[in-house]
Amino acid sequence: MIVVATNxxxxxxxxxxxVSGDYSTTFDGSKLEIHFECPFxxxxxxxxxxxxxxxxxxxxxxxxxxGDLCTVQAGYRGDYGVIASGRIxxxxxxxxGVDKITTISFLEGEDYSNKKVTLAQSDPAQKYYVKQRVKxxxxxxxxxxxxxxxxxxxxxxxxxxxAKYRKRTKVITFNKGTHGTTIIKRLCKDLGVKxxxxxxxxxxxxxxxxxxxxxxxxxxxxxxxxxxASMYYRRGKMxxxxxxxxxDEHFTLNSNSxxxxxxEPFDDDENGKGYTVKCLLQHRITTASIxxxxxxxxxxKYRAKSGKHYSDGTxxxxxVNVI
Numbered sequence: 001m002i003v004v005a006t007n008x009x010x011x012x013x014x015x016x017x018x019v020s021g022d023y024s025t026t027f028d029g030s031k032l033e034i035h036f037e038c039p040f041x042x043x044x045x046x047x048x049x050x051x052x053x054x055x056x057x058x059x060x061x062x063x064x065x066x067g068d069l070c071t072v073q074a075g076y077r078g079d080y081g082v083i084a085s086g087r088i089x090x091x092x093x094x095x096x097g098v099d100k101i102t103t104i105s106f107l108e109g110e111d112y113s114n115k116k117v118t119l120a121q122s123d124p125a126q127k128y129y130v131k132q133r134v135k136x137x138x139x140x141x142x143x144x145x146x147x148x149x150x151x152x153x154x155x156x157x158x159x160x161x162x163a164k165y166r167k168r169t170k171v172i173t174f175n176k177g178t179h180g181t182t183i184i185k186r187l188c189k190d191l192g193v194k195x196x197x198x199x200x201x202x203x204x205x206x207x208x209x210x211x212x213x214x215x216x217x218x219x220x221x222x223x224x225x226x227x228x229a230s231m232y233y234r235r236g237k238m239x240x241x242x243x244x245x246x247x248d249e250h251f252t253l254n255s256n257s258x259x260x261x262x263x264e265p266f267d268d269d270e271n272g273k274g275y276t277v278k279c280l281l282q283h284r285i286t287t288a289s290i291x292x293x294x295x296x297x298x299x300x301k302y303r304a305k306s307g308k309h310y311s312d313g314t315x316x317x318x319x320v321n322v323i
Contacts, residue, residue, distance in 0.1 A: 021068030
């Protein structure tokens with residue numbers, strides 16, 4: 001059954017694309033044709049969002065660079081907000097008939113997948129001692145007595161302990177009994193991650209200690225999993241917490257607030273049991289949003305697991321799987 005939203009706030013579409021770098025500006029959907037698709041989900045891999053902006057000048061296109069921060073705000077005149085933010089990975093322009101389309105792609109949050117343990121982050125070099133025979137700068141007299149007789153000898157060398165350091169290796173070692181939270185905080189610091197939230201249901205104790213080598217993010221994911229938590233991006237910021245936790249948006253989705261058709265139930269290995277919901281674009285809905293749904297098929301509080309916000313020139317919608 002298709003229903004029509006009657007909420008007066010859900011009129012007057014708003015799209016704002018902000019680019020910040022050496023050149024900073026905001027592209028306004030009321031002045032330019034802008035399409036976008038911004039996916040979201042609760043796994044650790046950052047999603048790629050795309051923005052198509054029509055008929056930009058050559059000078060403007062030339063000022064948008066890889067690595068610039070791109071933020072998408074969308075909604076309606078009475079209610080809009082950030083739906084995705086991240087660093088630009090590619091900027092491509094192509095002709096489509098009389099139009100020139102510039103496609104900006106960006107990763108939500110930061111991509112830490114290639115960051116490895118460096119020597120600067122590694123354990124300090126291990127100190128050890130060796131015996132070494134060294135020549136004295138000034139010979140010394142050594143007096144000994146044997147059978148009542150005095151003997152004098154000249155000592156020109158002596159054996160001393162000399163400190164040496166083993167060659168450093170790219171490894172971070174945590175001692176026996178270290179807690180999971182300690183490792184998570186250290187690895188986030190080494191990666192440069194500023195966590196939006198950290199809340200683990202189980203603070204595992206590593207009785208034998210823990211070693212980090214190679215790709216840091218792989219180790220971080222392992223420890224997060226050991227602590228029975230998940231890591232994912234939410235509006236461009238990393239969150240580590242239980243997959244069952246969420247953020248109550250204090251928002252009810254029904255026909256009046258944007259629900260455009262009755263939610264469809266699903267039951268699969270990837271998502272479990274839940275509903276696929278389609279509504280007029282709603283910036284409040286993103287990964288781990290807790291929302292109330294009122295419809296003929298779904299009624300109650302649900303957690304957003306995955307979905308996307310998109311605008312294609314006709315549709316201006318949010319599709320989301322809730323459980």
